[in-house]
Amino acid sequence: MTLNRQIWYVLVAVVLISFFTSFIVTSLSATRFIEQQLTTENTNSANMLAQTLSNNGKDPALLELTISAQFDTGFYESIRLSNTQGDVIVERSFDSSSTGEVPGWFASWFDLEVPAGEALVQDGWNQFGMVSVQSQKRHALETLWSRAITLFVIALSTAVLAGLCGRALLRNVTRPLSLVVQQAEAIGQGRYITNKKSPKTKDLKKLVQAMNKMSEQIRMQFQKELRKLSQLQARLYKDQDTGVYNRSFVLERLSAHFGVREERLPAVMLMLHLDKLADLNKSFGRKNVDNYIKAIADKLSEQAKSIEQELSCKVTVARMNASDFGLLFENVADVEQLERKINDCVSTIQVHEKTQLDAQANWYASADFTVTDETVGQLLMRLDEKITNAEARPTDNNTALILSHTKNSAPLFTDKQQWSQTFQDALEHDKVQLNFRSTKDRSGNLVHLENSLCLEVNGHILNGHQFIPWAQRLEFLSALELKAIEKAMRFSAENDSHIAMNLSINFLQSVPARAQLMKSIQQYKKACDPAKLWFELNEFEVHSQQKLFADFCFSMKRMGCHVGLQGCTHIFDYMYDIETFGLDYLKVDRSITQAIPQNAGEVEDSIPAKMCQLGQSLGIKMFAEGVDNEADIESVLAAGFDGYTSKT
16 A cells, blocks of 8 residues: 555544544534523423413413414424313424434434423413423424534535645655655666655655665676776777787687577678788887877777678777787678778778888788688688788789688679569568577576577578678668567467567667557557567667667566667677666677686686676676587576577
8 A cells, every 4th residue: 555545544534533523522512502492492482372371361262373373483393282181272283204404314313302391371360271382303403414514514625625735745755755766676676876856854865865875886886897897808808009809809709600500691801911010110119100000900990880880790800919900790791892891991001191101011901701610710821821922922912802702601692673672572472580599597498589580582591691781771671670570479479478589770760660669569468468578689789879779678668578688798898877778688699608717716707707797786687699508508507697598
């Protein structure tokens, strides 16, 4: 029961008790007074009438006329004249069985006990008889009833006025109390908010201040742990001189790419080699060369962001060693456009600035696809071999890099019109397919089925990596995802299962798509629990669209759905206010989880374990991606993950 309702109950009880108490006291007092007044009136009327009858003649007609005249001039219940033997000579009476507007229950409760007034009638010196006068009680009851109604109206008006005043006062009390409750719930969910407005009530003000202090202390502790994780990641995965990733991080990304067993687009690795670094250090000084290399790294990072936006791919820039940079391109569908971007990138760094150092710096480049059943070492060896060949023929260094398609890297179509027709056909003929993989908890129980977007094209099933970049460029992605969502919702309703649906940032940017999604969820809620719907986006897509993602999280949480992120690597590096998003879960990328140490004593201090601790402190479930065998399961559970995602 709420405090508001309790106070209303107390208020009603106080008003009722006050009303009945005052009603009973007033009514009893008024009853006694009326009884006395009626008794006196009966006595006086009887004496006056007896005197009149004694002075008049005793003719029966005259007696009846006198009594009738008296009866008609007042409110009498009865007037009776009887002789000395008790026989009635004349009697006039009024039928008082009806109490008029007074309810019967009220009349029975307040039955007036008024004795009749009696007086002797003389005939000369002899006693003639006895006259008895009884006044009416109806008017007295009506007076009591009227006073009761007036008292009730006054009590009701007082109650309403007190209720309104109490409600206004209660609002001032409960509003800050509600904010404190919301703050406590937010802290329980890992959102460390503070109440900026302090209530005027001293007790509540102290409570709000204490809650704010606790929330701030917890938030500062979380930020401290966040900085520790960022420093640990920077120490392990960042090059200290340039600020880009180091060799270890790229190798782990490549290992994760090769370790994925499902069919996907091959990645492209670009290697950039600065020739004769030692000679440059001697000629221009180590510090000047280091500044030059840092400028090149900054330029590569800018170009990587531009390529990510234009080609909808993930680009990782890393310094492989003192003289080499590596750029890893993942999920690129348009290879021809990527070739142009790579050659633009190489041309830019070959002539960075018109300085003597820049003129003497000689860069060599090589690029190639990842190949199925290949190892990371074999890929790097091929790239190094190409650079060695280029160094042996320095006159050919300006030749454009050409990415030759292998069997597994050749796209299905290379023409925009063909892709456009394929997407249109998929929407019209319902060729959007469901492709599930399981997300399980620590006990191996199913948490949800994660659905990734797939298409049936010419009898073959294409996974999202093979066509999503084209669908995004041709503005079909939102419609395809909406089709997949509706199909997944039907599957969830029919099989009573939890379904996680992958969304792109393009879907969030499409107002019609989001409006249709809300309608679909409303329809789903009529028959099923919306908590069975899980929506997730890739971390690197949300990086530059955090406000849009925050709005989406708020909308979905209000609908009762779950929201999370997948492919997480360095989310805690840039999403410092992650607790405000209300995320339910994070799926950590395989490139992070495969780095869990084999030594049990080192697991707790590893990056995956630290990420789990931070996420779980915010009430976020942490899942590991790409877990395919028992050894991987044991490893991620030892690191503290709440579950894992596997292909089966």
